[in-house]
Amino acid sequence: MSPASPGRWYRTRRWMLRSAAALVVVAVALVAWDAASYDARPWLADYARIKHGMAQGYANLDWISQQRRVDLAALDRRTTQALTNAHSRVRAFFVLRDFVRAFKDPHLRFEQRQSAAPAGQVGSVVEQVANEKLAVVASCEAAGYEEGNHAFRFDFAQLPGWRQLADGPFPTGIAGDVGVLRIAQFGEDRYLASCRQVLRSGLDARALQLAVRARLQEQLRQRLAALQASGAKRLLVDVSGNGGGSEWVSDVIALMTDRRMSRAAPRLVAPACQRARVWQGHRDCPVFDLALEREELVGTGAWQGPVLILSDGGTASASEDFVAWLQQNHVATVIGERTLGAGCGYVDGGTRVSLHELPLDVVMPNCARFLEDGRNEIEGIAPDVPLEVAAEDAPAQLASLLRGRL
Template sequence: MSETQGGGATSPKESRKRGRKVFRRIGIGLLSIVLGLLGWDVVTFDRGAWQRDFEVLEVAMAKEYANLDWMVEHRGVDLTKLDRDTRASLGGAFTRVQAFLALRRFVRTFQDPHFKLTRGAGRPSAPPLQSAAAPETPPTPVASCTAAGYEARPVDFRFPFKKMPGFTAVHEAPFSAGVAGELGVIQIAHFGEDRYLATCEAVFAAGMDEDALRLAVRAKLQEALQRAIGALRDRGAKRLVVDLTGNGGGTEWVSEAVPLFTGSTLRRSEARIVSPSCDRTPIWKGEKVCSIFGEPPGMATLEGKGAWKGPLFVLADRGTGSASEDFVAWFKDNHVATILGVRTAGAGCGYVNGGGRVELREIGFEVRMPNCARFLADGTNEVEGIAPDVALPLDKSDEEKITALTAAIAATRD
């Protein structure tokens, strides 16, 4: 008697049948859940809430979004059509998904890395303002670096310097550096001090508040940069490449780092901060309004400290953005470095004192927008990205990258 006839093992055919039945039941169950959620979304969807929050967003953008005028005048964004199309999409939406997609299309039209739609953060409301006579609250000590928001971010460099012939490492974290013949290389992964957890832990002391900790970390990072530059000089480096590939930006610490790489005095236009002098909401109807900025900016100056004084190259790519673009622009505008690579990310100036932020309270989202803009010496908004002086094929093989870099540097020899 076979095992099947005796009630033992099941035949392969019966197993397949049972498997199909199980998967069919699972499929029906999942479909029921999806249809149930869809039905719930349709029944509970509040179209008016999305429309009201969209109006709130447009009002905020008109007076707080620093790049709005640039988008109209230089990228040709038709605000009237965009407003009309988005309102029509929201008006015809029957679910949250449809409404969200309409709002996301609206935001993505501007192609601005600092203009973001995210889920609402649910931040507590600000505490009431104290009267002038009330004593100031003493700074609150932080419990640890991680509690203060410091973290170890991964690096994302895009150039294979370690594969260059004769390359030798001379300095490690937080700033890797090495030499290949007379060429020195230093890599800066981030310009945000809060992304260097190990450095923070090296300077942390009980009783420090956030400001004291931030300043201590920056000072330690400055020391590390100077040591790395010194190590390159000691090993005979005559030319220096600062690798900013994949460096997405950070904080104003960048203005302390820049002077280390030159002995010159650098000047460029100050960032422009939003400060409109009129009601700008008619811009959505195609009407002329006042500029989103106030008075023309002054000139910012950085005095070089000369830790490095020789020929300088800055390597950038599409991952180089925000504060890193500020680093690139200082050297490009003052013609004291050769910019290599490809056009930068086009994030430009970001969030001064938190930037522009509008909470779409009814639908549970928020939009962040840059409230400042930086312009290059030729008048270009950094939101367009910064073009290199010498383009390099960073999307090619390692060998092709190294050959192109070597040729670019050789072409600039005195």
């Protein structure tokens, strides 16, 4: 093949430069059009919708304003002024994004517009299922199931005498008398292989979810029995990096003990008044109803013995419920780092506000969980024994702690 002629190369280069220049001109024109045609009024209307939705349906609003000292009136003034002076749709979106981010709540976020929450879908532990008939599932993939990464993140292989016993959905291993169980996700939809094992014709989404859950429970019981048969006297459950899932976590918690446990029940938004004045610094009524209830959970005792939990800053949502139940009922000792602080999350999709200027919803948690000391779980759960999980010497530190007979 003969090399391209210099003339052809220069023509190609000139064409590319002209194309790039044309793109720049188009981009500048779009920016100019955006600035020239920007109208703050519909954006302020969207902002008003967000504020109304949060005042009536955001479970953590009162806690964040009172305990984290977020000045809602000042934040509202800044946001209103910024939207008024945004001068472009792009800047207006960033203003709304910054407003949402000011609350530092992982469950308060933008999502693609959703007409309705799918029945049986949750963002955390609490679930309510609609009564309407659900469509039959064609396949696990069509139902939204994927295979998550279930592997160990922590380097347990450095523990003296470590033997890995199993991989798959729930990897296990043993070091001395400590059996290690990895639970990387508490959402059934992250276990595609298990879904395929139970899928049969005629199942709707809810029936499939329950079938997958039962299969996962069976697998967990098998793992726990195998650890005991291998000589494990203590159980370490690794939920580091586990970002949560569904209320299936309650069934998993029950496996870890034979005791009867209790904790404060999740609180749902149910204000008794219109709370628009919260954005002027007033609180005319709480975002929750006044009932303070407790819930009980009876252990099924698949494991009977000391329990340790490994948590980190990625342990969130349903995983925090796992930690809280077992720690507060003195079933488990928590090793590691403070959890993320995502808290309860969504019941039936949470509170959603659809924006008119963007194809987005603002979704916010409509339930909150509180610890025994009265703190909202969004502040994270502190470990009993601190350990920097990602530190280079973390395995050696853990080995030392385990020798200390935790």
